[in-house]
Amino acid sequence: MVASDLDRTLIYSAPALGLTMPDAEAPRLLCVETYEHKPxxxxxETAAGLLAELAGRTTFVPTTTRTAEQYRRIHLPGPAPEFAICANGGRLLVHGEPDPDWQRTVAERLASQCAPLDEVRAHLVRTADPAWLLKERVAEDLFAYLVVERPLLPGTWVRDxxxxxxxxxxxxxxxxxKIYAVPGPLTKSAAVAxxxxxxGASVVLAAGDSLLDADLLLAADRGWRPGHGELADSGWHAPHVTALDERGVAAGEEITRAFLRAAADPGDGRTPAPGAAAVGG
Structure with missing residues (x-):
């Protein structure tokens, strides 16, 4: 089973592509998402071909912080995934539809283990400065996030x-x-489990670039992170997680290639992770 983050792990917006080579040497790109009639x-294209092959060989599970609506804008190559994880684990899509049993399970966990969304959202709105705040949003009635002018964001605000x-x-x-505020029990790893x-998956492979992916990577049998993103910037590492040198869309291609190699021989060089047995079911 392969569970992978999407944005800045497998797919990339134009500003995140990281095309540092001369234009004549840039790779051919495949658009996999449009928004408001624009790519x-x-x-x-190489990564797309590898992903289509991977999806045909394994249970491939897109695992994203996006809402279900945002996820449905993406058209990945290969067969449509039977399962997809959205809202950072808060929504489990089965054949494209939210699973009501999982939704109830998540709601019960959040109600018993953390402060309500309304309290956190009110704090975000109250403390954010209109000088750098662009948008404030709630995702699936589960968590909140802000869209900000990053250069104007005070260095201590996120820490506080x-x-x-x-x-x-x-x-x-x-x-x-984007600044995400997410309930602690709302994790990608719980939905992947x-x-x-x-x-009945016995081996889980995973990839991700942000701190919200750390639990997913820790729970997997093997993992990969690109050379960009929160995890790379913070120096995050784990014995069974490969830190790639590649950045941008080149990292996405290398991750799909690594998934295929590992799927062909999942025991090759594998270092079991703490909690991997629980994830593997």
């Missing part, structure tokens, strides 16, 4: 928010221009 996200949120059972992640249980 938005891309993979290299992280401390405040942590006391209330929430986590904070800064990804590009549920899919592994349903499918």
């Amino acid at each position: 938005l996200s891309y993979m290299t 928010l992280t401390g405040w949120a942590g006391e209330r059972g929430w986590t904070v992640s800064l990804q590009g221009r 549920e899919v592994a249980r349903r499918t």
Whole structure:
């Protein structure tokens, strides 16, 4: 089973492509998402071919912080995934539709383990400065995020928010221009464990670039992170997670290539992760 983050892991917006080579040497790109009638996200054509092959060989599970609506804008190569994880684990899509049993399970966990969304959202709105705040949003009635002018964001604001949120059972992640406030129990790894249980998967491979992907990578049998993103910037590492040198869309291509190699021989060089048995079901 392969569970991978999407944005800045497998797919990339134009500003995130990281095309540092001369234009004549740039890879051919495939658009995999449009928004408001304009192209938005891309993979290299090579990565697209590798992903289609991977999806035909394994249970491939897109695992994203996007809402279900945002996820449905993406058209990945290969067969449509039977399972997809959205809203950072808050929504489990089965054949494209939200699974009501998982939704109830998530709601019960959040109600019993962390402060309510309304309290956190009110704090975000109250403390954010209109000088750098562009948008404030709630995703799937599960978590909140801000879109900000990153250059104007005070250096201590995210740190202060992280401390405040942590006391209330929430986590904070800064990804590009977005600041996410997410309940602690709302994790990608919990949803991946549920899919592994349903499918009987004995090995889980994973990839991700942000702090919201750390639990996913830790719970997997093997993992990969690109050379960009929160995890790379913070120096995050784990024995069974490969830190790639590649950045931008080249990292997405290398991740799909690594998935295919590992799927062909999952025991090759594998270092079991703490908690991997639980994820594998």
